[in-house]
Amino acid sequence: xxxxxxxxxxxxxxxxxxxxxxxxxxxxxxxxxxxxxxxxxxxxxxxxxxxxxxxxxxxxxxxxxxxxxxxxxxxxxxxxxxxxxxxxxxxxxxxxxxxxxxxxxxxxxxxxxxxxxxxxxxxxxxxxxxxxxxxxxxxxxxxxxxxxxxxxxxxxxxxxxxxxxxxxxxxxxxxxxxxxxxxxxxxxxxxxxxxxxxxxxxxxxxxxxxxxxxxxxxxxxxxxxxxxxxxxxxxxxxxxxxxxxxxxxxxxxxxxxxxxxxxxxxxxxxxxxxxxxxxxxxxxxxxxxx
Ligand code: 5GP
Numbered sequence: 008x009x010x011x012x013x014x015x016x017x018x019x020x021x022x023x024x025x026x027x028x029x030x031x032x033x034x035x036x037x038x039x040x041x042x043x044x045x046x047x048x049x050x051x052x053x054x055x056x057x058x059x060x061x062x063x064x065x066x067x068x069x070x071x072x073x074x075x076x077x078x079x080x081x082x083x084x085x086x087x088x089x090x091x092x093x094x095x096x097x098x099x100x101x102x103x104x105x106x107x108x109x110x111x112x113x114x115x116x117x118x119x120x121x122x123x124x125x126x127x128x129x130x131x132x133x134x135x136x137x138x139x140x141x142x143x144x145x146x147x148x149x150x151x152x153x154x155x156x157x158x159x160x161x162x163x164x165x166x167x168x169x170x171x172x173x174x175x176x177x178x179x180x181x182x183x184x185x186x187x188x189x190x191x192x193x194x195x196x197x198x199x200x201x202x203x204x205x206x207x208x209x210x211x212x213x214x215x216x217x218x219x220x221x222x223x224x225x226x227x228x229x230x231x232x233x234x235x236x237x238x239x240x241x242x243x244x245x246x247x248x249x250x251x252x253x254x255x256x257x258x259x260x261x262x263x264x265x266x267x268x269x270x271x272x273x274x275x276x277x278x279x280x281x282x283x284x285x286x287x288x289x290x291x292x293x294x295x296x297x
Pocket of ligand 1: 127128132133150151154185186187189194195196197214215216217218219220
């Protein structure tokens with residue numbers, strides 16, 4: 008370095024005043040970065056028009072980002088191969104890209120909504136769920152059950168059919184979001200598939216009995232609980248009676264259970280009357296999207 012330039016007292020005073028101004032401008036810029044009024048990308052943009060910003064050290068800028076601090080700022084610059092003495096105006100294109108990317112928070116995917124469709128057995132929940140499944144408007148959860156498949160049911164589509172031992176093991180591994188015993192069999196919602204779909208922003212429908220719905224609400228208070236009611240009690244009885252797939256004892260058990268279940272509507276967020284499957288499906292799609 009050569010000898011310092013000779014400055015007249017006036018020149019010296021001017022230089023000092025300029026330095027003071029620059030310090031003030033840098034401090035105010037850092038404060039705005041700290042308060043998240045300006046992002047790294049904003050500062051880099053401003054540097055093309057403002058000499059003070061352009062001459063600021065990148066390290067100083069990064070240190071002022073909330074939650075970064077001196078030690079992390081150094082580590083970040085070293086990782087991004089940016090010299091600790093580099094000034095903003097000296098940043099290369101790739102370095103600008105790397106820095107901007109480092110501090111851009113990815114826009115979080117909005118989590119999907121969890122809809123729980125419940126109601127008395129025989130009300131038509133599974134018909135609604137089936138219609139929704141084929142519409143692909145919602146992710147319809149596939150439950151696990153220890154019940155034997157009915158003649159028209161397909162493994163992995165209607166249910167995951169498990170042995171009592173397999174079900175027990177899944178309970179022990181905490182794999183169910185909820186599970187319940189219903190008319191002598193066990194039914195459970197596999198947690199993982201539901202969480203994955205919600206995380207991916209998809210809305211999910213669970214078609215489950217009432218005690219399971221209650222468990223879901225306790226664990227996930229944002230879940231929307233929908234109670235599906237038959238248009239009339241007589242209609243429900245005739246549906247249960249007409250179910251050719253169940254034995255007479257099972258039908259009788261379901262009927263008495265349905266009576267108890269009808270009384271449970273009060274803790275649900277919404278009641279839909281199953282007059283027409285298409286209308287229920289449309290209301291559910293609407294609920295999932297608002
Ligand atoms: P089904 O044997 O007629 O298919 O179903 C009997 C009952 O079990 C229905 O009320 C159905 O909604 C309910 N169910 C189906 N899957 C599940 C589940 O994963 N958890 C709970 N709690 N109930 C379920």
